[in-house]
Amino acid sequence: AQSVTQLGSHVSVSEGALVLLRCNYSSSVPPYLFWYVQYPNQGLQLLLKYTTGATLVKGINGFEAEFKKSETSFHLTKPSAHMSDAAEYFCAVSGGASNTGKLIFGQGTTLQVKP
Amino acid sequence: DSGVTQTPKHLITATGQRVTLRCSPRSGDLSVYWYQQSLDQGLQFLIQYYNGEERAKGNILERFSAQQFPDLHSELNLSSLELGDSALYFCASSPEAVGVANEQFFGPGTRLTVL
Numbered sequence: 001a002q003s004v005t006q007l008g009s010h011v012s013v014s015e016g017a018l019v020l021l022r023c024n025y026s027s028s029v030p031p032y033l034f035w036y037v038q039y040p041n042q043g044l045q046l047l048l049k050y051t052t053g054a055t056l057v058k059g060i061n062g063f064e065a066e067f068k069k070s071e072t073s074f075h076l077t078k079p080s081a082h083m084s085d086a087a088e089y090f091c092a093v094s095g096g097a098s099n100t101g102k103l104i105f106g107q108g109t110t111l112q113v114k115p
Numbered sequence: 116d117s118g119v120t121q122t123p124k125h126l127i128t129a130t131g132q133r134v135t136l137r138c139s140p141r142s143g144d145l146s147v148y149w150y151q152q153s154l155d156q157g158l159q160f161l162i163q164y165y166n167g168e169e170r171a172k173g174n175i176l177e178r179f180s181a182q183q184f185p186d187l188h189s190e191l192n193l194s195s196l197e198l199g200d201s202a203l204y205f206c207a208s209s210p211e212a213v214g215v216a217n218e219q220f221f222g223p224g225t226r227l228t229v230l
Contacts, residue, residue: 032217043117043205043221090158094217101209101217102148102171105158 002027002093006106014114019063019078021109023091026072033074034092034103035065044090050074061085086113118142119222121206127228133194136225140187140208146170147189148209148219149181153202164189165211196229203227 007022025031032051036044048059055067065076074091088110092103118141128134140147149161151174160173164183175181178196183189193200203226207219 036221043119043223044207045117045221046218049218101146101211101219102160102163102173103150103207103219104160105150107157 002095002104004091004093004104004106006091006109008109009107010110012112012114013081015083016080019081019085019111021076021089023074023106024072025074025093027093029095032094033067035076036090036092038088038090081113083113086111117220117222119206119208119220121222121225123225125226127230128196129230130196130198132196136191136204138189138206138222141220144208144210145187146209146211147183148207149191150205150207151202152205198229201227201229
């Protein structure tokens with residue numbers, strides 16, 4: 001079975017500060033890992049994904065994440081927060097090439113950016 | 116705009132009723148996923164269809180059913196509605212059922228309110 005744990009349901013940072021959103025996963029098969037962002041009253045938008053290969057993944061809007069197999073982690077970072085980054089962020093896992101592709105989501109982390 | 120459309124955007128109905136939610140995937144995508152987002156359960160996978168066939172089932176209640184039509188649009192049918200079914204229902208689509216290409220694109224969702 002697969003699962004995702006996002007540490008911290010609410011993270012608050014100042015504009016210009018580092019953003020760090022934590023995600024740990026559990027998977028019995030090599031995972032595919034994703035970060036999605038959800039703005040108020042909108043659907044989910046893919047920020048970045050890890051499938052295979054390079055463990056440091058760059059996404060849209062200046063976000064990146066690093067897959068660390070030994071720590072079963074896939075934390076999302078951004079060097080400098082912008083007001084427009086305020087949203088809810090979801091980490092998700094799927095089972096890779098052998099699975100159906102269904103996504104298992106974490107509970108989400110709401111990012112607040114203070115001026 | 117993800118290219119995935121969902122109708123209606125909002126739906127208000129009474130307990131015991133039946134509703135149908137509709138999803139049109141991105142052009143060329145063969146796989147459709149349904150997810151439920153609620154405050155207490157978070158984002159949960161319900162069901163997946165691939166090219167008209169059911170591919171995977173998640174935490175979908177027996178009162179719920181879905182299908183994918185030859186033109187690849189999908190419908191999610193919810194019957195004998197209960198207050199606890201109030202949630203945001205997302206449809207997502209992807210080119211394939213599994214594998215590296217399986218980035219899922221989410222629609223804007225249908226907000227269901229059961230009174």
